[in-house]
Every structure is written in structure tokens, then in C-alpha cells.
Amino acid sequence: MTKLRSTLSGIALSGVLLGAGAAPALADSTASSGHSAAVAAAAPTKAQKLSKMKSLTEDSNASTGRWLDAMNQHLAHKQAIDKYKFSWKTDYCTSSPDTLPGGYNFKMACWRHDFGYRNYKSLVGNYYFKKDHKKRVDKALLRDLYSACDYRPWADPYPASQRARLKAACRKTARTYYGAVSAAG
Template sequence: MRRRHVAPLAATVLAMSAVLASASTASAYPADKSSVLSSWTQTSSTSYNAWNSARLNQGAWAAYGFDWSTDYCSTSPDNPWGFPFKLACARHDFGYRNYKAAGTFSANKSRIDSAFYADLKRVCSNYSGASRVACDSTAWTYYHAVDIFGLKGADVAAKDRAGAN
């Protein structure tokens, strides 16, 4: 009697494993470049971690033609007062450059800036006391700089790149 239940259960487990394996493989590299770009420019730490993993393995994403170039925090310090903002700035540049290239920058700027602020706040969450207050204040300043001046800076950078060609 026990044997009658084992075979269907084993078949179900194997079928589910096959479905889950193919689903995870399929979703690891979506065919749609805009979907990948969107998934890497959200405010969550999962989005940040996925972008950073891809940044460290850019060759695997070469077919998408992403622009990975960065000037980090532009004319602002990359690590103000020792707070490591450099990678948050790199992801912000990634969003700006790739959405500009896609022609959808204006529709996505607010989210890219919000993701930048979320990344900065995650950096600051590693501090406490006066250091945390100083980090949070600096993060707020960096966020407002890109919120207010980011469009102008992105346009200047695009013109600079176009002039270099």
C-alpha cells in the first residue's frame, strides 16, 4: 500500500523540480533588455545586489549592450567623510546612461534617483549615533543634488560622449 503512494509522489517531485529549474533558468536572463534594466534600477536591496552581481560579471551580459561606464559621484566625493557612496553612484550612472540610450530617461529618472537614495541609506544603515546622522544628512544632500540637477548633468554627459565620437 505504501508503494502506491511513493511512485506518484516521486513523479510529482521530479516534475516540479524540472518546472522550477526551467523557470529559474528562463528568468535569469530575460530576453527583453528593458526588463533587465528595470529590474536592476529598483529601490530594493535585491535589485542592487542583482545589478552588482552583473557588474562584476559584465561579460555574461554583453549581448544586451549595456553602458557600464561611470564617473562615480561626478564632481562630488565618492566617499565623503569616509562613507562609501562610490557603488551607489556607479549604479545611478548605470541607470542614467542606459535609460538615456533607450530614450526613456525622463520616464524613469525619478525611480533611478529614488533607487540612488535607497542605496545611500543602506550604506548609512551600517553606522550609528553621530556618524549615522552625518551619513544620512550627506545621503540626503547627494539625493537632492541628483534630483534637482541630474537631468542637466545627464544631458551634458550625453553631449560630451557624443562630441568624443
């Protein structure tokens, strides 16, 4: 009986609010569309997008960390990064191997590189991308590839001499990839 009284009181209050022209929060269907308009109005400017892009594509370990955080936010559909409407498409290392013997994996390095190329070209065009951003994005790729070559599993199945050869081969492949994108890109 007490539950019925509290429910009826809530219904009566809703009726009074509706009659007075005020809508309770649960009955307000415009709240979400009003919020969408506020978000759309707060869309980042081109300058803000370029600044964010630069922070995510610099040639530094900190920038790599920021990109990984942003990528994880994107995968979790967080508004903090999705508001920029960046393209996260990738074909990883295009037609080159993404993984190398020894457990070396270039996928994240190539994804960040694709991210930089696709978004800068979309924001500033190919001419200004090549003029102002390409060299930095390519150098960041080399740093990321070298970081991938520093991988060593905690239970390494290879003897030290073989691991050294595998790492040297990985770094040589990294330089080859960097040379290819620097020349063509």
C-alpha cells in the first residue's frame, strides 16, 4: 500500500509539472537532442584538430603514448577523442609484412603512421601535408618501428646470439620501411 501511495504521488507530481508546462526529466524527449546540439556547437576547429594531430604524431615516446591512449579512447567510443572525427582506418603495413620472425610486430607503428597520413591529408591536403608534416610522421614511424624491434619476451625462446641477429634483421627491415615511405609516401 505504501508503494502504491508513493507511485501515485509521483504520477500526481508529474501531472502537475506537465500541466504547468514543465516536463520531468524522465518525460523530456528533447533533452538528448538539446545535448547533441551543444556537442555539435562545440566541435573542434581546424586549428584544434591540427594541434591534436601534432600531439599524436610527433617523433617522441610521449607522443606514441598519447596516440595509444587516443586509440584506446576511440575504440571505447569516448567523446574526448571522437569529437575530432579522425579517420582510424588502417591497412597496417600495406603489402609489407606486419610481423617478423622473433615476435616483432609492426602493426601499431604502421597504424599510427596511417593515422597521421590519412588525417593530415584530409585536414590540409596533400601539398601542405608533404610540406609541413610528412617528415615528422615518417620519423615517428621509424621510432615506433625501432621500439617494436626492442621487444623481448620475458621467456625468450632464442639464445642471446640468435636474438641479436633477429633484432638486427628487425632494425634493418625498419630502415627499409622508413626508406620506402620517405621516398614515396
